[in-house]
Amino acid sequence: MTLFEPAVFGALQLSNRVVMAPLTRTRADDDGVPTDVMVEYYRQRAGQGLITSEGVWPAFEGKSYPGQPGIVTAAQIEGWRRIADTVHAAGGTIVMQLMHGGRVGHPDISGQPRVVAPSALAAPGQTRTPQGKADLPVAHALTLDEIPEVVEQFAQAARNAIAAGFDGVEVHGANGYLVHEFLSPVSNIREDRYGGSPENRARFAIEVTTAVAAAVGADRTGIRLSPQHGIQGVLEEDDADVRATYTAVAEGLAPLGLAFIDVLHADPKSELVQHIRRTAGVPLIVNTGFSVATTREAAEALLSDGFADAVAAGRPVIANPDLVERWRRGAELNEPRPELFYGSTAEGYIDYPSLEDARAGV
Ligand SMILES: Cc1cc2nc3c(=O)[nH]c(=O)nc-3n(C[C@H](O)[C@H](O)[C@H](O)COP(=O)(O)O)c2cc1C
16 A cells, blocks of 8 residues: 555545644644635645644633644634635545643633633643643543533544535544543543543544544544643553553444544554554554654555554644645655744745745745
8 A cells, every 4th residue: 555545545535645634733723713824735635635724622611732633613614615715626635633621731822710621630741821821620520410511522522524525534642632532541530431431532532533433423523532642741651551441442433334544653563553553443544643744655654554544744744735746746844933833824835845836936
């Protein structure tokens, strides 16, 4: 299998197997509504076989960063419709990543009185609010009555994404945000049916994904997982526990028949990742995480050796809107400008040239 072959993942048609990884870029307006520059940014990147949108909040309490967009209000849905329509007109396929930030957030960012999580713990470190740096707050531990409300927020957000014209959704179960917080025994110290055993910690991820799949179709639903990522205090250091937890997740997802799972892990060839893939029994998108940016050689090897069905690239797609074309031709790549990743303007966002722009001298 090569990067440039088409694929069908459930109801999703991919023209090639290079996926644009979900990338928070903080260019929405103060109401969480997508802006004109966002329409242009996604249009430029429609040549990737599948676009995964940046993390989008499914509830006001789920907003983690200033400038992060939501999919709750009518204005947000209308804003995203412009993006979906533009990507489709450019021949692309796009799913929305539903990201509830959990305890990684702040009342001064979300405008809500609290952050929520499985347990009343704070994530380590500080966050940048509009008023300056602040410690991440101790979360409100979701009660047994509140958990179904959060599950329904995900389901409604998924319906809203489809109403906006998206081809599907990805549940963000990775990188230390709410769903991942439930999975780790360090961030989840509950003693009820959502905590303790690996099966109990896996329950929330399975319930959210099941509800989303019921709302919009399993063939339009995926989930991102990042076992052992060790980020934002969501630690997973006991190998046997990690295997048991992610086995429970994958077994819970298997009957759904999802469109894909998307696993971020330093070693996608590892027994753990391949075990998750076999158990879930659906197409696997892999991404090797933050240390070294994804390269064409590594991505090609993963596909040709049969370790993945598609490869997600993050920073290379930020810097190269036409990454697939550049990889296909073996062309030179633009360098990313990390200092502008989380900016608020068009700079470092829609001004990376494509090969065509470069040739035309734009
Ligand atoms: C600026 C930036 C924003 C990111 N935002 C998200 C996000 O919203 N959701 C997510 O799951 N991962 C996010 N990630 C992680 C990427 O999806 C990806 O896993 C990471 O960049 C590693 O891939 P790469 O080596 O190809 O860049 C982000 C990464 C970067 C650099």
